[in-house]
Amino acid sequence: MPCGDLLDLNDCSVTDWKNLIKLADDIRLNPRDYMHRCEGKVLATLFYEPSTRTQMSFQAAMLRLGGQIIGFDNPVNSSVSKGETLMDTMRIVSNYADIIVVRHPQEGAARAASLYARCPVINAGDGGHLHPTQTLTDLVTLSTVKGRLTGLRIGVCGDLKYGRTVHSLLKAMSRFEGNRFYLISTPELSVPDYCKEILDNAGCPYEEVPALDDCIGELDVLYMTRIQQERFATPEAYEAQRGVFVLTPEKLQKARADLAILHPLPRVDEIDPAIDEDPRALYFTQARLGMFGRMALMLRMLEDDITIHSEREHHLHAAVCSNPRCITHTEKYLSRSVCKDENGHDICLYCEEKC
Amino acid sequence: MPCGDLLDLNDCSVTDWKNLIKLADDIRLNPRDYMHRCEGKVLATLFYEPSTRTQMSFQAAMLRLGGQIIGFDNPVNSSVSKGETLMDTMRIVSNYADIIVVRHPQEGAARAASLYARCPVINAGDGGHLHPTQTLTDLVTLSTVKGRLTGLRIGVCGDLKYGRTVHSLLKAMSRFEGNRFYLISTPELSVPDYCKEILDNAGCPYEEVPALDDCIGELDVLYMTRIQQERFATPEAYEAQRGVFVLTPEKLQKARADLAILHPLPRVDEIDPAIDEDPRALYFTQARLGMFGRMALMLRMLEDDITIHSEREHHLHAAVCSNPRCITHTEKYLSRSVCKDENGHDICLYCEEKC
Amino acid sequence: MPCGDLLDLNDCSVTDWKNLIKLADDIRLNPRDYMHRCEGKVLATLFYEPSTRTQMSFQAAMLRLGGQIIGFDNPVNSSVSKGETLMDTMRIVSNYADIIVVRHPQEGAARAASLYARCPVINAGDGGHLHPTQTLTDLVTLSTVKGRLTGLRIGVCGDLKYGRTVHSLLKAMSRFEGNRFYLISTPELSVPDYCKEILDNAGCPYEEVPALDDCIGELDVLYMTRIQQERFATPEAYEAQRGVFVLTPEKLQKARADLAILHPLPRVDEIDPAIDEDPRALYFTQARLGMFGRMALMLRMLEDDITIHSEREHHLHAAVCSNPRCITHTEKYLSRSVCKDENGHDICLYCEEKC
CATH class of the missing domain: 3.40.50.1370 (Aspartate/ornithine carbamoyltransferase)
Known part of the structure; x- marks a missing residue:
């Protein structure tokens, strides 16, 4: 299970949330103290569907921490998204970037991405699933x-x-x-x-x-x-x-x-x-406060102060997800895993629909 | 009336122009003296129609002052421009950016944008109207x-x-x-x-x-x-x-x-x-000198050395602009204001066509 | 003949290659020593066809050297590529940038570009011709x-x-x-x-x-x-x-x-x-090592440690290139020059097909 990703805000404890909020507050009040904290770091924003507001919020957040940005905003313009698996794209881009933000129209895409990236991944919206x-x-x-x-x-x-x-x-x-x-x-x-x-x-x-x-x-x-x-x-x-x-x-x-x-x-x-x-x-x-929240999140993920991980139990049995919008239907190499939800039901590891 | 925007070069005095020209000259001759002057500042280039040359000139200008850039280059790729008013986009983006450059196919769009942005706005061309x-x-x-x-x-x-x-x-x-x-x-x-x-x-x-x-x-x-x-x-x-x-x-x-x-x-x-x-x-x-002119302009706008404002008299009566290319025809919430031109005629506040 | 461009890796000596490899190795092992080396420099990536992976590799390379990036990723979005010659675009963009990376679907486009740019040009792929x-x-x-x-x-x-x-x-x-x-x-x-x-x-x-x-x-x-x-x-x-x-x-x-x-x-x-x-x-x-190779290349080109130039003999006689994918067929102002290849054959200066 990958650590250090933010796929679902509920993978964090309430204490984590409070620390992030406190940090966001401090950044907002003392922005000059943070303007060099991510110097030398590169954020990649990989937007498989356009969401300009969210993308600009993340970009401004990283730039205001002293980091830099690369990425794409539309699959139509991007050779990355044509004829290349999400898996390969994540492996390649995590060579260039220190942290990746993924937006994708399919449910579970962010978790799939996180399995292959060699750097932390943030879910910026995966279809109708989550937008932490x-x-x-x-x-x-x-x-x-x-x-x-x-x-x-x-x-x-x-x-x-x-x-x-x-x-x-x-x-x-x-x-x-x-x-x-x-x-x-x-x-x-x-x-x-x-x-x-x-x-x-x-x-x-x-x-x-x-x-x-x-x-x-x-x-x-x-x-x-x-x-x-x-x-x-x-x-x-x-x-x-x-x-x-x-x-x-x-x-x-x-x-x-x-x-x-x-x-x-x-x-x-x-x-x-x-x-x-x-x-x-x-x-x-x-909208303004969201930028400070994203600054706090990326800062802590990059400085390794935070380890976000799901405590869910995994079963690796070959269940096919019945949700037609799930990423497993197009990215065929993904292991079709299920895990238990709070009530003990089997749910798809990626989109979290019941299997 | 918003201050600190550059919508029309004639809103500046000849003295302002001379100061900008002098500053552009100094930047060109001593670029290293200016390479950190906008450190920590973020420019958003919001291009509702593509104009790559103008956009790159502004981007290079801000980067050479030590600032950073976000933005979009084409409404087709951008969720911002779909189903969102210009007003809302400006309010949101001015949370992320310290200065905004707007290019728009409709006349008067830059003035409309400036009414809602919480940071300085530069008109980079609004239809056939102005390109200061x-x-x-x-x-x-x-x-x-x-x-x-x-x-x-x-x-x-x-x-x-x-x-x-x-x-x-x-x-x-x-x-x-x-x-x-x-x-x-x-x-x-x-x-x-x-x-x-x-x-x-x-x-x-x-x-x-x-x-x-x-x-x-x-x-x-x-x-x-x-x-x-x-x-x-x-x-x-x-x-x-x-x-x-x-x-x-x-x-x-x-x-x-x-x-x-x-x-x-x-x-x-x-x-x-x-x-x-x-x-x-x-x-x-x-083209090269234009970049130094834009550096001078943005530097002075960000450092508050310059206050650009129109001295026109406003009447807030409900005139409908007769120019079909005017921004008031698509952004319905705009107050339909008229002001007087140099000859005392009523003109639309936005596109400056006679009413 | 322009100096300082990288159009064909064979224009460099084996000693140049070894020096680049050694430098790439040192950058990989000691990245902090290089993170400010290109401060104040601007890279323009002009991609006349999308190649997101290559573009992100160059962008990350320049950012990790402390430089900055401008550019476009798709001619469809770009006014530069509409109704403007490659020649004029290169002259304008080399006013804004210190180094230009060109990707183009036509063969010989990078050499054509280099003739007019006032800064070093790197060929990031010109059709089926070269991708040094x-x-x-x-x-x-x-x-x-x-x-x-x-x-x-x-x-x-x-x-x-x-x-x-x-x-x-x-x-x-x-x-x-x-x-x-x-x-x-x-x-x-x-x-x-x-x-x-x-x-x-x-x-x-x-x-x-x-x-x-x-x-x-x-x-x-x-x-x-x-x-x-x-x-x-x-x-x-x-x-x-x-x-x-x-x-x-x-x-x-x-x-x-x-x-x-x-x-x-x-x-x-x-x-x-x-x-x-x-x-x-x-x-x-x-893919990761490629980024360090590009860092080494751009660093040496910008610091003028490297002078790459073709030693080919040029004849300026009016040969029309018979390769339909050659850049000379669309950019009509290019002088139709031929030079000699290793075997003494006349080849097109741009696409290097036999004339």
Whole structure:
């Protein structure tokens, strides 16, 4: 099992998280102390699908630590991604770079990449599976703007069914004491059962709320997410329900004065731009804090202060993953391994779907 | 009104220009004195249409000051430009960068961008509107190769109707004493009336000249520009007139020994490559000097020595801009503001077309 | 004739090669001694066709010397490559950069580029013509992993007819004493006569071998290359012959314990991934060593310790090159020059095909 990779934020302990948050905070307040810390280091950003915002955040983070950057931003332009296995690309690029950030449209691709890289790998999003530095961004932001990660009343609003960002946030925040969740969505886009199980197992109170209006006055944090209109049967169905999801100045009138409004960005229509100048609108601050979170993460990974590793038990039996979006379907050389999840079920090592 | 942006070179005073030219000169002569001046700074080059030459000039400029670079070169590859407003992109990127250079196909886009960025913005070309660092390049070049910006006999040749480069150059050079202009073109592609008004108001003598041959012997400076064959009704019409516009070794025989031949590049057919080795051919030197001009500009903007701001009067009434290429037509959240031009007419704040 | 370019590794003496290898070795062992050596220098990588691996190798090399990078990776995104001659692009970019690496699909493009650049140019592959830093990579690798460049039994396997990598390797290794070559291929893809002439002239023993199995036990070095299935009349023809070319764990059982298996990468099917963990599999090490070779090369070119120049005799008579892939067919301004090859034949100055 490779050490030193960041594939899933849950492979780190809460103590690791707190240390990262503390370090991110110190970097933000004392940037000059860190501007030479990664001198001589090279980051490769290998983006098998474009995600300019995330890529620029990582690049700026490494440059502000004194390191340098190489990489590609689109497979169409890149000979690396044509006719070469992910395995070979990782082996070659880890000769050039000291740390690799991978973004890939297939689920489990980051774990597959980490098996062959000879340097630390960070998952910058593998399909609908995980995006741990977004969750790290959210933790750094909550800690910075609310001063704590405990005892918060957190509303999450939007597409709670497909939004991996929300699932990861719920899982992460359920590990801190005293948080209460308001799951604001329509029945069609409500949180999947496995997320509710996580909250139940952690003993976190939560309630499903049919519209933003119904709970906005109680919230410390409102985490908005994108609604993809394609999720709805018809444009009319979307229009009929958008009142549930869209944050407007009118709705905000009922909110607390210290509400923190977050959004992973990019937004489409979910937040009226008229709110942007409200001091409670902290989604651009969140993007900024994410850069400091990534600086903290890369610094610790490169300085070997941190060893992130999964403690999962592996079985090397020849299971074929049934998830069609799993990386094992295109990268045939991968050993088809399963491991146990928290409940003892066999899951694919890569995409973590049940086998 | 944002301060510290460079959207239009005419927002700077002639004194500002002279200081920039002097600084560019010092950087060129003493590059080692400047190689760490922007250490720790990050430039983002956001190119919504490709312009590799301009982008590389800015990138090399920042790197030679000790700074670093991020950005994108093509909207097709970039998730930033898909489904995200220019406003949101600027807010996010200004979290990562200390200075932003924007190139955009729509007129007024740079001003729109500057309203939302939390760091200085440089306009690297917004459609057919403005391209102030090209004009700065031209000023630095004239000052360096002629030793002065006054008392010059300046020929401008080519498409004088649509070429924004020439319009800006005429406007800028009319602010210095004793310059005389030769406008060399066909009637179809002659200088628009508003440029002649500028020259008239400044008291600059000028004459319209039907062919290069007629005045080349009198010139201190010959500024050549691209002819787009699409401007002509037929290929035959172009061929019939190309003698007016194309510089050949034969025509050059009549020129003064100290003529300076400039061109904003890329050239197509306007200058015969046989001239390239002539010491009067200074268009590649011009490209080099442009890099030093950009170094001077970014250095002063980052060190806060310079505050560039428009003194125009703003009216915030709801005018819809009638220019179909204006950024206000696609970025709907922009306030449709008008301001007054030099003659007191209402013009669109963004693209500066009359409303 | 421009000096200081690397267009063809054979323009350097064997002493130059040995010095580069020695320097690459020292950089690899003492990287911190070199991490500021190119401070203030800018590399431009101008890739007129994508080759991400090669581009990242050069970029990482320059960054690890303390220099910086600009450039483009795809002509489709680049305005430089549209409507601008290679000549003008080189003149402009050499204003911004201190050294230029060019990759181009047409043969002879690197030499054409070098005629107009005002800084050193490195050929990173010009069509099917040359790719000298791949050959440098191979020399550095053989020297490092075998401890010598003499007295080696070297098998080359695969498409020996079209593979420029193999041709260059044979030519280079024939300049060292005591090397013996095993040319492993099918008759359809065997080494062209001109390569055999080089070996004959150098007095190097060689034999043509019909299958890998027949000689693998005798080899010190096995250099594998890509087979392009398009070279075969039918997929069945390829399948019938693949046993000749494909390296499997079974075949490897007969090999010496100190065999070095190399491959220029990317591989397709020629090497079974089951071999990758074998200590004799050194193709990923080779990619790593290539970066150090490129560091050594750029360092010496920038520090002016090395002057590489062709000693060929030039005739400036107006020959039109008959090679349709030659750069002279698209860049019309190039003087159609011929020079003499080793045998006194007239060859095109650019692509080196016979005229």
